[in-house]
Amino acid sequence: MLQALGLGPAEEVIYTALLARPAASQELARQTGLEQAETARILLDLETRGLVAVATEAERGASDSADCEAGLQSARYRLTPPSVALAPFLVEQRNALHQAESAFSMLVERRFPSVVATTRWRSHHAQIRAEPAAAHRAQEVLRTA
Template identity: 35%
Template sequence: MLEMIGLAEDEEKVYLALLRSPAGDSGELAARLGMATPDAEDALARLADKGLLGRAPGGTSALRVAPPDAALSPLLVQRQAQLHQTQTEVARLIEDYRARAALHDPEEIVETVTGRDAVTESYRRIHQGAAKEVRVLVTGPPMVVSSADNDVARASMAAGVHYRVVYDRALLDGSDDPLLLAESCEPGEDVRVAGDIPMKLSIADDHAAFLPTVTSGLEEPSVIIVRPSGLLDALEWIFETIWETAVPFPAHDGEGSLTAMPEAEVEARRLISLMLSGCTDRAMANQLGVSVRTVQRRINRLSAQMGVRTRHQLIWQATRRGWL
């Protein structure tokens, strides 16, 4: 997951290894990780350039990394700033494109659909046309199809289509009828959470995007369907940018199956994900189906098990264990 803040796979591997235990030299580290010594030295050099290598106490030459709070937090802030700048620029690009579309024969790449029935049919057609993957950004109230009623998505996942979905954190805070992430995971969605998602969006494979333009108020819903073009490339890029910085739910290292884990560990990983995504205790309670006091007790118990005192330290321990 540290790839999200700019670390290559081998850099992350070396950083986490040194975070767990310093090494005497690059040869010892390479042997521990099953890497060639030149590859380990190259990764160490890049970590040093990024300010992620620290000094061992007492003037020894042992390899160790800088503390995560001092070294990684600036990288995270920088990536978040880049994401915000990217979202602003893509939004400007879309508006500029719409203003100039008439000069480029828009009917070839953009179809406008208006009206609830027509929009619903277009949504189903786009999703049913996916053969490999559907990428979705979910924010705001449902426009034509809610997550609970999305039988098209469930049928596609059952047929082997991979769904990557990023939900806006604000959807988890609803006190009356919050969106429940666990229910979204059940049919097979690969779920992440992010704050301030700028738009609703669905992308089927690389051949079509479904982008709502009117989503609320008294007006009929309206969408544009974007086919392969520079605009579709931009929409795919903004999805991938948001995906990279979003928080997986539940936290998972990608190895093994969550279904094979004890329920207590799965619940712990869900709790860590919700904490890292910035949810309130009330929102975490809603997502886990327990009371706020139960959430607080679970956080205290998990902190004690990991030997930490604060929620910040708890998240870093989860990172060290490869959960995030």
């Protein structure tokens, strides 16, 4: 599901696990069945990409009982709001798509100039037909020309 965002299967598992609530890497490793080292690496990568952030004290809530027993104060991660995290990615993808469409149009125009001209004329003519008042005026202009 999140492959379109550039996330692999293991990254997607961690990301979706964080949908429920902030969690420490050890907790996520237990929850997802991934190795602790891989979970920590994925969290750092997701943090670098801006998809997750270290939770603040207020967001952390009570520490894991296992962490308390071990005397560890591990970082808990939370999702960055998708509207913040994904906006730059979506803009980048839209720009890439626009560039690809422009390059495609230029190639088609170079290879098939007569087809492009005919297509533009038909598109323009269809647009005029869609607007009756404009079509009527265009016909009058063509008759007097």
